[in-house]
Amino acid sequence: MSRDKEFNIEDLLIDQSKFDFKSQVKYAYKTIPGLNKQVVEAISDQKQEPKWMRDLRLKSLEVFETWRDPRFGVDISDLDVSKIVAYIKPDAKKATSWEEVPSEIKDTFDKLGIPEAERKALAGVGAQYDSEIVYQNIKKEMEKLGVIFLDMESAVREYPDLVKEYFMKAIPITDHKYAAFHGAVWSGGTFLYVPKGVKVPLPLQAYFRMNNPGMGQMEHTIIIADEGSEVVFIEGCSAPFYEITNLHAGAVEIYVKKGARVKYATIQNWSKNTYNLNTKRAIVDEDGIMEWASGSMGSEKSMIYPASILRGKGAKTETKAITYAGPKQHMDTGSKVFMLAPYTSANVDARSISIGGGWAFYRGWLRVGGNAKGAKASVSCQALMLDNISKSDTIPLIEVYTDEADIGHEARIGRIREEQIYYLMSRGLKEAEAKALIVRGFVEPFAKELPLEYAIELNRLINLEIESSIG
Amino acid sequence: MDTIFEKTIDMKHNNIKAVEWQVPQIQAKKDYGDFEFQSSLEHISNDYLKTFKSYRFEAYKNWGFPKWKRTKLNGYEPEKYISFAPTAVKGKIFGINGIDEDGIEILAKYDFEGAHRKFLLMAEAFSNTGFYLKTEEGETREPIIINYYLKAPIYEMSVYNLKPFSKATVIRILRSNDQGKGFRTTSNRIIVHKNASLELVNINLNGNNDINIDNIFIELEENSKVEVIDINIGGKITAPHFIFRFSGKNSVATVNPYYLATNDNIIDMLYLMRFYAPKTTGSINGKGIIKDNSKAVFRGFLDIKRGAKDTNAAESSYTLTLSEKSKAEAIPSLTVDENEVTASHAASIGTIESDKLYYLMTRGFSREAAKKMIAYGIFEPAVDKLNRYGEDISQEVRNVVFQRI
Numbered sequence: 001m002s003r004d005k006e007f008n009i010e011d012l013l014i015d016q017s018k019f020d021f022k023s024q025v026k027y028a029y030k031t032i033p034g035l036n037k038q039v040v041e042a043i044s045d046q047k048q049e050p051k052w053m054r055d056l057r058l059k060s061l062e063v064f065e066t067w068r069d070p071r072f073g074v075d076i077s078d079l080d081v082s083k084i085v086a087y088i089k090p091d092a093k094k095a096t097s098w099e100e101v102p103s104e105i106k107d108t109f110d111k112l113g114i115p116e117a118e119r120k121a122l123a124g125v126g127a128q129y130d131s132e133i134v135y136q137n138i139k140k141e142m143e144k145l146g147v148i149f150l151d152m153e154s155a156v157r158e159y160p161d162l163v164k165e166y167f168m169k170a171i172p173i174t175d176h177k178y179a180a181f182h183g184a185v186w187s188g189g190t191f192l193y194v195p196k197g198v199k200v201p202l203p204l205q206a207y208f209r210m211n212n213p214g215m216g217q218m219e220h221t222i223i224i225a226d227e228g229s230e231v232v233f234i235e236g237c238s239a240p241f242y243e244i245t246n247l248h249a250g251a252v253e254i255y256v257k258k259g260a261r262v263k264y265a266t267i268q269n270w271s272k273n274t275y276n277l278n279t280k281r282a283i284v285d286e287d288g289i290m291e292w293a294s295g296s297m298g299s300e301k302s303m304i305y306p307a308s309i310l311r312g313k314g315a316k317t318e319t320k321a322i323t324y325a326g327p328k329q330h331m332d333t334g335s336k337v338f339m340l341a342p343y344t345s346a347n348v349d350a351r352s353i354s355i356g357g358g359w360a361f362y363r364g365w366l367r368v369g370g371n372a373k374g375a376k377a378s379v380s381c382q383a384l385m386l387d388n389i390s391k392s393d394t395i396p397l398i399e400v401y402t403d404e405a406d407i408g409h410e411a412r413i414g415r416i417r418e419e420q421i422y423y424l425m426s427r428g429l430k431e432a433e434a435k436a437l438i439v440r441g442f443v444e445p446f447a448k449e450l451p452l453e454y455a456i457e458l459n460r461l462i463n464l465e466i467e468s469s470i471g
Numbered sequence: 472m473d474t475i476f477e478k479t480i481d482m483k484h485n486n487i488k489a490v491e492w493q494v495p496q497i498q499a500k501k502d503y504g505d506f507e508f509q510s511s512l513e514h515i516s517n518d519y520l521k522t523f524k525s526y527r528f529e530a531y532k533n534w535g536f537p538k539w540k541r542t543k544l545n546g547y548e549p550e551k552y553i554s555f556a557p558t559a560v561k562g563k564i565f566g567i568n569g570i571d572e573d574g575i576e577i578l579a580k581y582d583f584e585g586a587h588r589k590f591l592l593m594a595e596a597f598s599n600t601g602f603y604l605k606t607e608e609g610e611t612r613e614p615i616i617i618n619y620y621l622k623a624p625i626y627e628m629s630v631y632n633l634k635p636f637s638k639a640t641v642i643r644i645l646r647s648n649d650q651g652k653g654f655r656t657t658s659n660r661i662i663v664h665k666n667a668s669l670e671l672v673n674i675n676l677n678g679n680n681d682i683n684i685d686n687i688f689i690e691l692e693e694n695s696k697v698e699v700i701d702i703n704i705g706g707k708i709t710a711p712h713f714i715f716r717f718s719g720k721n722s723v724a725t726v727n728p729y730y731l732a733t734n735d736n737i738i739d740m741l742y743l744m745r746f747y748a749p750k751t752t753g754s755i756n757g758k759g760i761i762k763d764n765s766k767a768v769f770r771g772f773l774d775i776k777r778g779a780k781d782t783n784a785a786e787s788s789y790t791l792t793l794s795e796k797s798k799a800e801a802i803p804s805l806t807v808d809e810n811e812v813t814a815s816h817a818a819s820i821g822t823i824e825s826d827k828l829y830y831l832m833t834r835g836f837s838r839e840a841a842k843k844m845i846a847y848g849i850f851e852p853a854v855d856k857l858n859r860y861g862e863d864i865s866q867e868v869r870n871v872v873f874q875r876i
Binding site: 069070071072073074075076328330332357359361370383385386387388389390391392393394395396397398399400401402403404405406407408409410411412413414415 | 807822
């Protein structure tokens with residue numbers, strides 16, 4: 001093909017340059033690397049926490065110290081927790097207007113387009129820089145409706161009973177080793193409460209930025225959607241590239257009450273020196289709906305399986321996920337659904353792209369309990385391998401413990417076929433454009449779940465505008 | 472000689488490793504030792520075979536019995552050893568003692584993990600039965616029927632050596648008297664040389680207290696063809712473990728597993744197809760029924776290695792659940808290192824559609840009879856196929872299925 005030399009597979013790789021900038025920011029406080037009682041107590045002191053939270057941290061530390069590493073997933077034997085700085089407090093007060101945010105930090109978020117997005121399309125924003133939220137704001141109308149949107153530390157102080165009722169209840173500290181780790185050193189994150197019947201018209205967003213080398217970011221997010229309420233929450237994250245390992249071990253706990261609806265959309269774009277060991281879980285009550293839209297693009301190694309526990313009759317969940325595994329990336333991603341009540345339903349559409357030697361691994365777990373009569377679930381996995389040096393794996397586990405359920409799973413892997421390219425080229429596209437168009441089509445169902453700005457950002461992220469890059 | 476060891480799960484990619492699940496092991500309080508090993512040599516005069524078995528015995532000592540979560544096996548205490556397991560054979564096949572140098576080379580060259588290494592090594596070190604099938608080049612062998620009786624423990628080590636352009640059909644039927652705790656573990660190495668073809672039919676009619684672990688390794692050379700029907704009925708733990716190794720281009724294999732679990736039966740199946748050569752075709756199509764407190768675990772693994780261009784691989788499973796308490800699990804797995812392939816898998820688990828049931832009930836069938844008829848429909852294609860190996864065999868399977876569902 002004469003146009004062969006015009007196409008360079010590298011052009012399909014994600015362009016990280018937008019996210020790979022380092023900022024000089026002063027720090028108010030920083031723990032020593034590693035994890036021990038002193039570090040945990042120091043974090044608790046810095047945050048002036050109530051005793052119950054301090055106790056929870058110390059209990060978590062105990063669990064962490066005795067727990068084994070996960071016996072599946074990515075190899076984390078290189079991860080040396082003794083070198084990870086668990087807590088870095090930027091020298092900035094929590095602000096509710098961008099003018100109050102120190103200029104170096106504001107610059108960072110400007111470059112990431114956060115303030116602009118807030119003005120245009122969001123009901124509220126929380127921005128975390130290293131270990132602390134530096135900006136949190138919600139539109140006044142939302143506040144009037146009783147929506148609580150706070151950084152987690154403020155929520156612990158201002159709504160102690162509410163936080164205590166939900167904090168690490170969906171994800172107990174004994175869940176796995178890195179849940180315990182998180183429990184011990186969590187910092188930052190968002191607390192969102194949407195009162196009964198309130199439908200938040202625009203999405204709320206949290207953006208997490210890690211700036212320092214060798215640090216761990218462990219934000220904790222709780223969303224409580226009370227009966228009949230509705231909310232869309234978007235999470236974004238990024239970091240500059242360093243030679244040493246960063247760790248992200250966040251936790252997201254979502255409580256979808258009777259008849260409520262929550263959509264949680266993520267675009268994870270950690271730098272390629274990050275281990276992303278994140279835990280996300282939703283507990284869904286009667287007729288509640290939980291939607292996950294999960295894009296895993298960055299990090300060197302990821303283990304992330306957003307989970308929905310459908311415990312109320314008629315509860316529903318829908319997952320749309322896209323995973324991108326580029327050079328040296330090992331992405332072990334997937335979904336978990338536990339159907340524990342009658343007439344629950346679940347729909348999972350997981351897609352992956354592997355390129356440049358990356359390894360995309362889908363791991364799913366669907367359990368239909370004995371009480372889930374009339375449950376319906378369908379799981380679909382699709383993998384697109386863009387070259388012959390990458391790897392795509394799909395291993396779902398399906399457990400059905402009732403006789404009145406209708407459960408299906410299907411998966412296929414594929415490549416871009418020559419006839420597809422030829423067809424598009426016969427319509428006047430260059431080869432690279434044709435490939436880009438096909439990849440865009442593949443990502444489409446996930447992109448549709450995102451607000452327009454983010455869908456555009458996603459397309460840019462996957463560098464689908466390769467037309468321009470090859471001129 | 473290059474030796475080939477096929478691990479069941481192979482979790483690495485370039486320089487990236489993944490964490491592999493390590494099955495916990497439990498040492499038996501009273502494991503087999505020298506006495507049992509020496510007894511197992513009683514019927515063996517072939518020196519090569521003796522040497523091979525002694526190597527396997529040494530390896531056996533290093534392992535404990537597995538703790539299997541899904542089958543609730545918590546280690547194992549071997550039954551009293553008996554050095555001879557009765558079988559009845561129709562057709563031309565040697566006992567394993569008749570293995571020639573060619574066959575010994577197969578034993579030495581090909582190795583695999585089996586459902587668990589301990590059980591595989593047990594079958595080889597303490598073999599009390601086994602067969603050596605060797606065809607001549609271009610020969611078409613009359614169908615061979617091997618009848619096994621699960622009265623005493625069975626440790627089988629067999630080798631099938633299908634020479635180029637030959638054809639063979641082997642039907643293995645295991646019957647249990649369902650009196651005691653029957654136990655069988657096997658090790659079967661099957662080499663299908665180029666342009667050869669094999670039809671293999673396994674019929675395992677296990678009793679409710681039996682443990683039956685059937686380890687089968689099949690090597691497919693260029694243009695070879697393999698068709699397997701694997702029927703597993705009953706068993707406290709029934710664990711068929713198949714590896715198809717596609718080493719030659721244009722090789723083709725299909726496996727059609729059928730399973731029926733009732734009472735407290737647990738059937739945990741693994742069918743793995745690993746593709747190394749281009750233009751290979753493999754398919755796994757599992758179908759089964761679970762009833763009462765039983766459980767079926769269906770693992771259908773397709774593993775496509777780099778270089779297996781234009782491979783066509785498909786896997787599907789369907790489990791019909793007839794009782795509230797029965798448990799269906801499916802672990803389809805698709806691992807792919809080569810992008811110029813067509814590969815897919817599908818798993819479904821469901822119940823009898825009510826409109827089908829009502830239709831039959833309007834025709835005068837009782838609810839139970841209608842359910843049975845629909846469920847039996849799953850086994851019908853297998854029973855039909857068995858007809859070609861003898862009506863008595865198909866009738867027997869049909870009766871057992873009808874009795875148990």
